[in-house]
Amino acid sequence: MRSGRSRFVLLLLIVTALSLVTLDFRGFGPLGTVQRSVRGLFEPMVGVGDLALSPFRNAWRGVTDYSTVERENAELRLQIEKLESDPLRQQNAQQQLDELKAQLQIVTAANTDVRIARVISGPVANFENNVRIDKGSSSGIRPAMVVVTAAGLVGRVAEVTDSQAVVELMDSRNFGVGVRPASAVAPTNFVLRGQGAGRPLHVQGELAAGSVQVGDAVVTSGLDRSAFPPDIVVGAISRVPDPSGAAGGSNRVSAVEVTPVVDPSSLSFVTVLLWERKG
Amino acid sequence: MTADRGVVVVRAAAVVVLAMIVQAGLVSHLSMFGVRPEVTLLLAVTGGVAAGPDRGAVLGFVLGLSYDLFLQTPFGLSALIYALLAYAIGSVQLQMATRRPPARMLFVGVGTVVGIVVWVMVGLLFDAVAATTGAIVRVALVAGVVNSVLGLPVLRLWAWVFAPEAPLRVPT
Numbered sequence: 202m203r204s205g206r207s208r209f210v211l212l213l214l215i216v217t218a219l220s221l222v223t224l225d226f227r228g229f230g231p232l233g234t235v236q237r238s239v240r241g242l243f244e245p246m247v248g249v250g251d252l253a254l255s256p257f258r259n260a261w262r263g264v265t266d267y268s269t270v271e272r273e274n275a276e277l278r279l280q281i282e283k284l285e286s287d288p289l290r291q292q293n294a295q296q297q298l299d300e301l302k303a304q305l306q307i308v309t310a311a312n313t314d315v316r317i318a319r320v321i322s323g324p325v326a327n328f329e330n331n332v333r334i335d336k337g338s339s340s341g342i343r344p345a346m347v348v349v350t351a352a353g354l355v356g357r358v359a360e361v362t363d364s365q366a367v368v369e370l371m372d373s374r375n376f377g378v379g380v381r382p383a384s385a386v387a388p389t390n391f392v393l394r395g396q397g398a399g400r401p402l403h404v405q406g407e408l409a410a411g412s413v414q415v416g417d418a419v420v421t422s423g424l425d426r427s428a429f430p431p432d433i434v435v436g437a438i439s440r441v442p443d444p445s446g447a448a449g450g451s452n453r454v455s456a457v458e459v460t461p462v463v464d465p466s467s468l469s470f471v472t473v474l475l476w477e478r479k480g
Numbered sequence: 481m482t483a484d485r486g487v488v489v490v491r492a493a494a495v496v497v498l499a500m501i502v503q504a505g506l507v508s509h510l511s512m513f514g515v516r517p518e519v520t521l522l523l524a525v526t527g528g529v530a531a532g533p534d535r536g537a538v539l540g541f542v543l544g545l546s547y548d549l550f551l552q553t554p555f556g557l558s559a560l561i562y563a564l565l566a567y568a569i570g571s572v573q574l575q576m577a578t579r580r581p582p583a584r585m586l587f588v589g590v591g592t593v594v595g596i597v598v599w600v601m602v603g604l605l606f607d608a609v610a611a612t613t614g615a616i617v618r619v620a621l622v623a624g625v626v627n628s629v630l631g632l633p634v635l636r637l638w639a640w641v642f643a644p645e646a647p648l649r650v651p652t
Contacts, residue, residue, distance in 0.1 A: 207534045214541045214563045221545075221556030222606075232555065240549045243500055250501035258509045265512065322508035325550045327516050327619045328600060328611050333508070359552060367552070374610030397610035 241362045251322075273467065313430060314475040316340050320468045321365070330373040330398040331356075332468055337364045345428060347474045353434035353462040354378070354421065355471050366473075370465045371435070372398055377405070379427050380435050380459075383418040390422045393435065393459055401439055404457040410444040419459050428478050436461040484644040491641040492539065499523050500546050515622040518592060520547040521562065521599075522627045522634055525591035528566030529573050529584060529631075530638035540566030553608045561602060565595045581632055588635075589628030596620040 224232050299312070318334035336342055338361045348355040348368045356376065359369040369376060376395035389412050393402040417438045423431020440458035503519045510517060524543045528536030544562030548555045569591045578584070600616050603609030611619075 210534060211537050211563070211567050214537055215560060218541065218544075218556040218560035218563065221548075222554045222560065225555040226606075236549055236555060243497075243504070243549065246497065247501050247504045251505035254502070254506045258506060261510055322504070324516070325504050325508050326547075327518070327596075327623070328603065328609050328615070329552055330610070331552060369552070375607070395610075397612070 237360075237362050241364075244362060244365060314341075316342060316473045316475065318342075318366070318471055318473055320471060323466075330370050330395075330465075331359060332368050332370065332465065332471075334366050334368055334471060334473070335364070336473065337362050337366050339363050341475050342366050342473050343477065345478065347429050347433070347476060348471050349433055349474065350463055350468070350471055353436070354429070355463050355465065355468065357428070358473065368471065370398070371395055371461055371463075372400060372402060372465065376402075378402075378429055378435060379422045379424055380419045381422040382413050382438075383420045383434070389413070390424060393419070398465075401458040401460045402436065404455075404459065407453040407455045408457055410452045410454050413438050413441060413457060415439065415441055426478060430474065430476050434462050435459065487644040488642055491644075492542075495523065495637065495641060496542055496546055499543065500550070503547065504550050512626070513618065513622050515619045517626060518596065518623040520544070520558070521592055521595045521623070522588070522630055524562040524566050525569055525588050525595060525627065526631055526634045526638055528569035528591070529587050530635050531570065531642060532574055533567045533570035535642075536566035536570035537563045540564075553603055554606055557602060557606065557608070558599065561595065561599050565591060565598070584635060585628040585631050588631030589624045592627040593620045593624040596623055 221232070316336050318336040318340075320332045321335045322333045324331050334348075342358060342361055344358050344361055346358045348357060354371055356368045356370040356373070358366050360367040371378065373395045374397050378393050379390060380393050381390045389408070391408060392405040394405050395402055415438050419435045419438060421427070421429040421431055421433040421435060423429060436459045438457065439460040440456075442454055442456055444452060444454045499520055507517050507519055520543050524536075524540040527539035527543070530536075531539060540562035541559050544559035545556070547558045547562075551558065569587060573587060576583070597616065597620055600609055600611050604611070
């Protein structure tokens with residue numbers, strides 16, 4: 202008898218969970234609203250807990266990350282020296298480009314309203330690939346808005362509550378972005394797909410041999426109805442397989458890889474572009 | 481609902497809320513060998529060990545559902561897996577009815593490994609998770625060891641939660 206009741210409770214829980222999964226997959230609106238509301242209730246408590254637990258967290262990171270921080274510090278010094286080497290010429294060129302685009306009324310990341318947000322935490326769980334920021338819908342942030350740093354693309358807003366947002370990072374599986382080589386003379390647009398945290402992005406499909414080289418910068422194409430404004434730096438081509446190795450001596454290359462320019466593990470502040478896709 | 485049952489529900493709810501605060505507030509900043517602590521899974525597994533299959537399954541469901549609020553995976557996925565896991569662990573524990581600490585640590589460790597592997601497999605099935613085999617093995621092993629060490633104090637926490645009611649089916 203006890204066993205029968207026990208199985209009935211388990212069955213009820215399974216059916217409820219499967220129903221919730223199904224409703225979530227079908228984008229059932231009220232479920233999302235309830236989720237956001239309950240998460241909104243948790244957020245102040247998590248904030249207080251976060252503050253209270255910060256001494257333990259800092260102590261732990263001091264113990265486990267000391268050598269990493271030292272190495273990053275040295276790398277950053279090198280980068281600063283490199284960046285300081287030629288700033289005026291870059292500044293002048295960028296200014297001219299921005300003015301030209303403004304005159305032509307081309308919508309770009311540079312002339313879009315933005316919100317600066319602080320990254321307050323990494324993913325809550327293993328196998329997740331996102332960051333949380335301290336600005337939400339009350340700051341005008343909406344799902345699918347694009348998130349960048351001064352270096353380039355970070356990802357896009359996946360979920361929003363009143364005071365926080367979750368940003369899906371661009372190396373997440375199934376993340377897609379339309380791009381083009383920054384220096385391409387002829388139009389060469391293609392789509393990049395994320396392969397998982399810390400892994401390079403893959404070019405979807407094939408490219409003409411010779412159309413890209415290792416080291417080429419890749420920027421968002423911003424084609425009509427694109428989810429991203431044009432000319433945001435995404436990364437650099439890091440691998441172009443030899444086309445002669447392809448069956449039949451093809452003049453096309455596949456499995457081209459792009460390494461993102463932004464390291465998601467070192468984000469402190471990000472910029473959310475208050476830009477929404479046309480149509 | 482009796483007064484004792486009410487106290488148990490309030491205590492269990494407090495543990496769930498605390499677990500969410502720790503998981504979302506602390507865990508998101510910590511990692512060991514690139515692995516984040518699996519606090520909610522630890523509570524679900526130990527809930528099954530401490531409270532048996534019936535109450536363990538309900539605890540696992542509530543913990544998983546609360547966890548799902550913070551995840552990008554389909555809502556209800558963790559609730560489904562944690563409920564099944566706590567039920568299975570509770571059933572096995574009930575059959576063996578052992579009180580020896582090493583055996584209980586082993587239960588919690590193995591339960592954590594199974595929970596992670598099943599969670600990722602189901603996540604892959606829904607195309608909601610990206611993970612290499614190496615990452616799955618690393619996360620499962622590290623979290624399994626960490627949770628088995630933390631298992632005994634957490635079992636005491638559950639013993640406190642269920643103390644006002646009738647003794648646990650598997651005494652701690």
